[in-house]
Amino acid sequence: MVAVNELQEMYENMVTARQYEERLQEEYMAGKQPAFDISAGPIPGELHLAAGHEAAGAGVCQHLRDDDTVTAPHRPHHIAIAKGVDLKRMTAEIFGRESGLSGGKGGHMHLFDPDVNFACSGIIAEGCPPAVGAGLAAKKRNTDSVAVAFLGEGAIDQGAFLESLNLASVQNLPVVFVVEDNDWAISMPKERVTDVENGAQRADGFGLQGMRVDADDAVAVSEAAREAVGRARDGNGPTLLEVQVHRRMGHFMGDPESYRPDEDKDAAEQRDSIERLESDLQAHGVDDETIDDLRSRAHDRVEEAIEWAKDQPEPESEDAYEDVFVNPPSGVTDNEPSTADTGGDD
Amino acid sequence: MSGTDDSVAVETSDRWPDDVDEDVGVVVNWFVAEGGQVEEGDSICEFQVEKVSVDVPAPATGTLAEIAIGEDEEFERGDRLALIRPA
Amino acid sequence: MAQQEKDDASGQQAGRSLTMSRAMVEAIAHEMRADDEVFYMGEDVADYGGIFDSTEGLLEEFGRDRIMDVPISETAYLGAAVGAAQEGMRPIAELMFVDFFGVAMDQIYNQMAKNTYMSGGSVNVPMVLTAAVGGTYNDAAQHSQTLYGTFAHLPGMKVVVPSTAYDAKGLMHNAIRDDDPVVYMFHKRLMGIGWLPAPDGPKTGVPEDDYTIPFGSADVKREGADVTVVTLGLHVHRALEAAADLADDGIDIEVVDLRTLVPLDTDTIRDSVAKTGHLVVVDEDYRSYGVTGEIIASVAEAGLDDLEAVERVALPDVPIPYARPMEDEVVPGTEDIAAAVRAARGDE
Numbered sequence: 001m002v003a004v005n006e007l008q009e010m011y012e013n014m015v016t017a018r019q020y021e022e023r024l025q026e027e028y029m030a031g032k033q034p035a036f037d038i039s040a041g042p043i044p045g046e047l048h049l050a051a052g053h054e055a056a057g058a059g060v061c062q063h064l065r066d067d068d069t070v071t072a073p074h075r076p077h078h079i080a081i082a083k084g085v086d087l088k089r090m091t092a093e094i095f096g097r098e099s100g101l102s103g104g105k106g107g108h109m110h111l112f113d114p115d116v117n118f119a120c121s122g123i124i125a126e127g128c129p130p131a132v133g134a135g136l137a138a139k140k141r142n143t144d145s146v147a148v149a150f151l152g153e154g155a156i157d158q159g160a161f162l163e164s165l166n167l168a169s170v171q172n173l174p175v176v177f178v179v180e181d182n183d184w185a186i187s188m189p190k191e192r193v194t195d196v197e198n199g200a201q202r203a204d205g206f207g208l209q210g211m212r213v214d215a216d217d218a219v220a221v222s223e224a225a226r227e228a229v230g231r232a233r234d235g236n237g238p239t240l241l242e243v244q245v246h247r248r249m250g251h252f253m254g255d256p257e258s259y260r261p262d263e264d265k266d267a268a269e270q271r272d273s274i275e276r277l278e279s280d281l282q283a284h285g286v287d288d289e290t291i292d293d294l295r296s297r298a299h300d301r302v303e304e305a306i307e308w309a310k311d312q313p314e315p316e317s318e319d320a321y322e323d324v325f326v327n328p329p330s331g332v333t334d335n336e337p338s339t340a341d342t343g344g345d346d
Numbered sequence: 347m348s349g350t351d352d353s354v355a356v357e358t359s360d361r362w363p364d365d366v367d368e369d370v371g372v373v374v375n376w377f378v379a380e381g382g383q384v385e386e387g388d389s390i391c392e393f394q395v396e397k398v399s400v401d402v403p404a405p406a407t408g409t410l411a412e413i414a415i416g417e418d419e420e421f422e423r424g425d426r427l428a429l430i431r432p433a
Numbered sequence: 434m435a436q437q438e439k440d441d442a443s444g445q446q447a448g449r450s451l452t453m454s455r456a457m458v459e460a461i462a463h464e465m466r467a468d469d470e471v472f473y474m475g476e477d478v479a480d481y482g483g484i485f486d487s488t489e490g491l492l493e494e495f496g497r498d499r500i501m502d503v504p505i506s507e508t509a510y511l512g513a514a515v516g517a518a519q520e521g522m523r524p525i526a527e528l529m530f531v532d533f534f535g536v537a538m539d540q541i542y543n544q545m546a547k548n549t550y551m552s553g554g555s556v557n558v559p560m561v562l563t564a565a566v567g568g569t570y571n572d573a574a575q576h577s578q579t580l581y582g583t584f585a586h587l588p589g590m591k592v593v594v595p596s597t598a599y600d601a602k603g604l605m606h607n608a609i610r611d612d613d614p615v616v617y618m619f620h621k622r623l624m625g626i627g628w629l630p631a632p633d634g635p636k637t638g639v640p641e642d643d644y645t646i647p648f649g650s651a652d653v654k655r656e657g658a659d660v661t662v663v664t665l666g667l668h669v670h671r672a673l674e675a676a677a678d679l680a681d682d683g684i685d686i687e688v689v690d691l692r693t694l695v696p697l698d699t700d701t702i703r704d705s706v707a708k709t710g711h712l713v714v715v716d717e718d719y720r721s722y723g724v725t726g727e728i729i730a731s732v733a734e735a736g737l738d739d740l741e742a743v744e745r746v747a748l749p750d751v752p753i754p755y756a757r758p759m760e761d762e763v764v765p766g767t768e769d770i771a772a773a774v775r776a777a778r779g780d781e
Contacts, residue, residue: 033368033396034368034370034371034372034395034396034420035371035372035374035394035395035396035420035627035628036394036396036397036627036628037628037629037630038570038628038629039569039570039571039629044570044571044757045570045571045572045573045755046572046576093755096571096755096756096757097756100756102755104754104755104756104758104759105573105574105752105754105755105756105759106573106574106755107571107572107573107755107756109573109575109576110573110574110575110755121575122573122575122576123532123533123535123536123575124505124533124536125505126536154504154505155505157504157505157506157509158505158506158507158536159506159508159509159536160536185476185504185505186476186477186481186484187477187479187480187481187502188476188477188480188502188504192502193502193503193504193505194504254397254628255397256396256397256398258398258480259480259481262365314756314757314758315756315758315759316758317758317759317761317762318762319754319758319759320749320751320754320759320760320762320763321749321751324750324751324752372627374625374627374630375452375625375627375636376450377449377450377451377455378448378449378450379448379450382448382449383448384448388449392627393627394627394628397628399626399627399628418630
């Protein structure tokens with residue numbers, strides 16, 4: 001059973017994530033009309049939005065503490081929000097501003113917030129091994145922290161994921177692998193790239209627990225995650241949890257999705273986990289006014305973060321030369337000499 | 347109209363993508379220069395609306411007599427992009 | 434200018450010009466029609482047509498057996514390309530971004546690149562590894578690298594970097610027909626994709642018939658008397674832009690487009706330096722232990738007396754940052770090239 005206050009917490013979290021993606025979409029597309037130019041507008045580069053994935057982030061992270069580690073893939077915003085990443089500084093990072101989490105060096109696929117042990121990798125499945133490492137550290141230090149690696153269903157064919165399952169299992173590490181199944185690896189439907197019906201079946205070959213939540217249902221995710229995270233925290237080993245989600249905004253902004261049947265997209269959008277959770281709240285006797293309050297609080301928070309981020313200055317160009325090392329060895333310059341000073345003999 | 351009576355207009359109405367809201371497109375590439383020979387059905391230019399890019403086939407065989415909308419220029423749905431003087 | 438003459442001699446007389454992606458695809462389609470053993474594997478290469486249009490339209494003609502979407506399993510499918518090539522087929526396998534090579538590095542450098550040598554030449558690996566490279570659109574540290582030097586450093590791979598549609602087609606024909614592994618690195622910014630606008634220059638006239646451009650033949654894209662600028666990929670066009678600016682000040686630069694890093698056409702570079710005495714090497718890869726150092730060393734070894742001055746322009750030794758001011762800082766721009774040319778001449 002998930003308590004009513006937990007439902008409300010998830011709901012606010014999910015509405016925040018949805019509102020965030022919708023607003024980022026607006027900001028991103030500004031300056032990219034009438035024809036899409038990926039490097040134009042206030043947010044350049046690729047942008048992978050997670051609308052439709054909210055239940056996975058909220059349902060899992062609800063059971064995590066700040067000292068638990070999360071690694072997220074290239075589609076990280078909803079997970080970051082659920083994990084408690086500083087929303088203003090995350091937004092500033094996405095806008096490429098000096099006050100961003102990484103001072104503008106990382107961008108939206110590379111969000112790092114050590115205060116809540118959150119990290120990303122833009123390379124498919126490559127967040128899995130570091131999550132295993134966080135689990136290893138917890139075990140060696142005898143803490144009860146856990147680590148969670150999020151990945152998409154397209155990542156379950158990748159070596160880094162499969163090797164991580166094995167290592168976590170054989171070492172009995174406190175790790176949960178969360179596969180967000182949105183049915184599409186960019187343009188490739190899952191049945192074209194794997195012969196298993198679902199990603200949770202990968203657990204069988206590695207001797208760890210496999211679970212799957214078949215519907216876009218935050219409550220079911222929360223219940224499954226409670227079990228998986230609890231198992232890890234109690235020292236009883238890793239879990240592979242696959243969660244059905246859906247993709248509302250293309251693989252990345254700029255993806256025309258011409259490969260995707262309209263019926264598929266329409267059907268996916270009918271499975272809105274936020275609407276479903278709203279019904280659950282009403283069934284638990286939460287009145288409309290309370291729901292409206294949760295929504296408007298989420299909207300205000302998103303708006304505030306975006307306005308704040310847009311007010312922040314851009315980094316200085318010379319900042320590019322910092323942070324390669326925390327302890328720069330001699331010979332590594334803080335400032336790259338101008339080409340006029342470099343004669344090929346330095 | 348700058349073409350002769352038998353000139354054939356190159357335009358985009360029947361090529362406009364279904365699932366876009368915009369009525370403005372941008373020509374991103376011309377594959378034939380003014381004065382070049384074109385063959386009916388060959389792609390002679392490419393335009394983009396929102397995220398969708400579309401090839402425009404030559405409506406007739408002949409000479410590309412005039413390009414009205416150059417590369418990187420915007421145009422409205424229905425605008426004439428070029429004229430072909432049939433062979 | 435050299436490029437214009439070439440266009441007149443080849444493509445423009447065909448009356449059409451192509452983007453770099455279309456020229457690549459035309460060569461692949463030609464080779465696939467001619468040889469049933471050629472096939473293409475990659476992520477999102479079928480229905481999507483390649484994220485950077487590298488296979489646009491091929492699925493319709495050749496079907497899923499020959500234009501294969503594969504799982505996100507680079508080790509498996511790049512290794513499978515090695516195996517199929519050793520069986521005598523001619524696979525083309527694509528890395529969506531060259532930055533993903535790390536996932537499958539062993540198959541690339543320990544298998545694909547070494548099996549010929551380790552077998553004493555009794556095995557060969559006639560495959561093409563295509564990969565999208567390059568930055569300039571704020572895709573940050575894991576999606577913006579060129580890694581030219583990394584691939585060229587490891588023996589056993591031929592490394593191709595086209596800068597125009599004309600070159601892209603001829604080099605692709607050569608790559609597929611070559612009996613050795615070829616890494617074909619196409620710059621995203623040059624492909625002519627609507628959402629990633631190319632500079633003027635990569636779209637050129639392209640003959641409809643097949644033709645090959647031999648590997649190891651650098652191309653003088655602009656002839657000039659004062660300074661030799663050696664470069665590749667996107668920076669060929671940035672160097673040509675710099676040339677136009679410098680010409681206004683009476684500085685006449687020669688732009689040498691390497692086109693292939695392995696084999697490297699040192700003769701063309703040395704001939705140019707013998708003429709100008711000044712060498713500027715421009716690269717979008719990291720500065721240290723890379724292309725710039727290699728080119729300069731190859732000139733110095735054989736013709737030190739010809740060298741009056743040397744400059745290099747490359748990415749400083751930092752990962753590629755996301756935000757615009759920082760990415761613009763580290764990726765060499767037209768003005769960086771012009772400044773290096775002036776410095777080589779002792780103007781500053």
